[in-house]
Amino acid sequence: MPQNSRLWLPFGLAVFVATVLGSIVQTQFNLAALQQLGASIPADIRLQATTHDLLGFSPTFAALVIAAFIVALPLTAWLAPAQGVLRWLIFLLAGALAVWLALTAANAVAPMPTLIGANRTLAGTLALMLCGSLGSLVFARFSAAAR
Template identity: 60%
Template sequence: MRISLLFRPFLAAVLLATVLGSLLQTHLNLAVLQAHGIAVPVTVRLHTSGLDLLGFGPTLAALVATAFLVALPLALWLLRGRDALGWPLFALAGALSLLAALAVANALAPMPTLIAANRTLAGTLGLMACASAGGLLFYALLRPTRGRVA
């Protein structure tokens, strides 16, 4: 097994889930402003997205990386001999691992809910979808090299 081949797909998966999750968080917050009749021009939207990627991104990345560190190798192990299950398995691994990581973070953090998007069902499902995308990217990048990895 060549573990080093997992490294780049793993990083790419964490990066994608983090960027998508951060953008989701930004635009959920901005949607609250719009619901109160406050204008959010495109320039403000882009600027806020950028600030969140820099300010919030590292926190989310740490959470996603921790979740994926457990879930993606586990999914890889479960996949052995079941190639047809690859896409749904990694989508599920990404989503459920982030859900578990959020639950642990909320239990440990002093506040009820660490990440604002996680306060609502829609936001939580959105974050899980972002993590799913990360899991799928991991699988997509890994497929050509799978014979050498596992």
């Protein structure tokens, strides 16, 4: 990260947003896969599973997001213009690409076919990438204020 310590808070917020959203996405994709197999999943079980994964799965996803963002966000902040639509677009793409690269790297070394279940489908991968984009936009928003 840049030496400017004021950027740690935006970085932490970006990781938090991407991680929480990614955990929720992962849970919902897993539950949808179970429903396709015929399982009935009422709303209370869906909420319970989501809460469980926020506590149990999110540290794993947070590690991937941190590894991805610690490179992508400072590099993007350095490359992106200070203002304008192009800045937001660059951060949007950087967050998505960072998460995709982290998932690809994790899947290359994981003993199972994919480390994260939602990453087994294109829709799931795109949804996780969107979570990275939203986290990256949080960084763009709050790091601009820290300058």
